[in-house]
Amino acid sequence: MTLPFALLAGLILGGAIAAVSARNRVHSGLFLAASLVGLALVFLRLGAEFLGFIQILVYVGAVAVLIVFAILLTRDADSPRERIANAPVSGILIALALFALLAWGVLLWNPGPPPAAIPALPVKALGDRLLRDYVLPLQAVGLLLTAALIGAAVIALPPPRPGAPDAGEPKR
Amino acid sequence: MSPLKLHLLLAAALFAVGLAGALTRRHAILVLIGIELMLNAANLNLLAFWRYGPNPEALNGPLFVLFTIAVAAAEAAVGLALIIAIHRRYRTTRIEEIRRLHG
Known part of the structure; x- marks a missing residue:
């Protein structure tokens, strides 16, 4: 190391x-x-x-x-401090068990020799792959980001007050 | 120990820390922080396998990481918007007090 x-x-x-x-x-x-x-x-x-x-x-x-x-x-109006869950022991134990399992697998595994040279990450090649082989996933991610941002803005909008005129509906 | 194994162990430890945070904290934003840590541990795994694995010129690892980062950003935006909406509605963000949908 x-x-x-x-x-x-x-x-x-x-x-x-x-x-x-x-x-x-x-x-x-x-x-x-x-x-x-x-x-x-x-x-x-x-x-x-x-x-x-x-x-x-x-x-x-x-x-x-x-x-x-x-x-x-x-x-909240009270202090931003917070107590941890009453019984965090089980959660910590689950996380420790998961780490033990993963570490056991990694330590037992015998990978081949690492490549001698550091592989290059040319941004041009990355863009080529993105716009040639991965163009459909790229578009899907763009759609996902657009939908997520619009959805986040809509969700976080304040709810309409009862009695207030609804801005979304045309007035009669 | 080979550097690949070191990176995998670091990623496993980071994932376990994120899981412990998501399981033990009672505040919705802290659960989200734990989930972000787990996503980043997965990204570290992908890049370590790209760097030390065979056939690195295919660039599959970095492409996966790019897509994961984009999806995680969308997830964080929607999650935080939900938390703000819940806070406005119930005046709390402690997940044990939000029991409207409790069976």
């Missing part, structure tokens, strides 16, 4: 554990952002520079900020 990988793994796992165990929810969102930055750095080290920057743009720039906004918007 190299030192940079160990540092990054510590950042990712430490940020993730702090994010799911912090008592202050705003801190949770910020720890999540730290963990995702560490993951983006791992992507960079794996040779997928484009995806590392996408990760920073989409996750750290959009999703983490969105989560922090939602935490602030739904803050």
Whole structure:
């Protein structure tokens, strides 16, 4: 294990554990952002520079900020602190058992020798594949994103007050 | 230990942390944070297999990760909108208090 990988793994796992165990929810969102930055750095080290920057743009720039906004918007009148579930032991045990199972499988598995050269990730080739072989999934993802954003805006709209004129219906 | 195994172990640990968060927290946004961590662990797996597996020039791993990131972004947007709507309706985001659909 190299030192940079160990540092990054510590950042990712430490940020993730702090994010799911912090008592202050705003801190949770910020720890999540730290963990995702560490993951983006791992992507960079794996040779997928484009995806590392996408990760920073989409996750750290959009999703983490969105989560922090939602935490602030739904803050109750009381303190944002929260107690953990009364019996978190079973959940933690399930997660530990899953990790043990996955680690057991990984450690028993014997992969072939890794390739000597770092594979290149040319953005041009990625775009070629996207627009040639994967053009239908690409369109489907575009449709999904459009529908999701419109749906999110509609869901989060305030409900019409009773008695107020309904803006959607033409007045008679 | 080979670097592929190290990355897989890191992804497994990240997935387990996300699962523990999603199972033990009682606040809807924190459950969503756990789900995001699990999705990111899957992305790390895909990229590790692309980097250290055979036939990397097919670029299947990065393409999968691109699609996963897009779908996860849509999921986060809809999930947070639902949480805001629920908060407006019930004045709470603690998932044990939202029992309107309880059987």
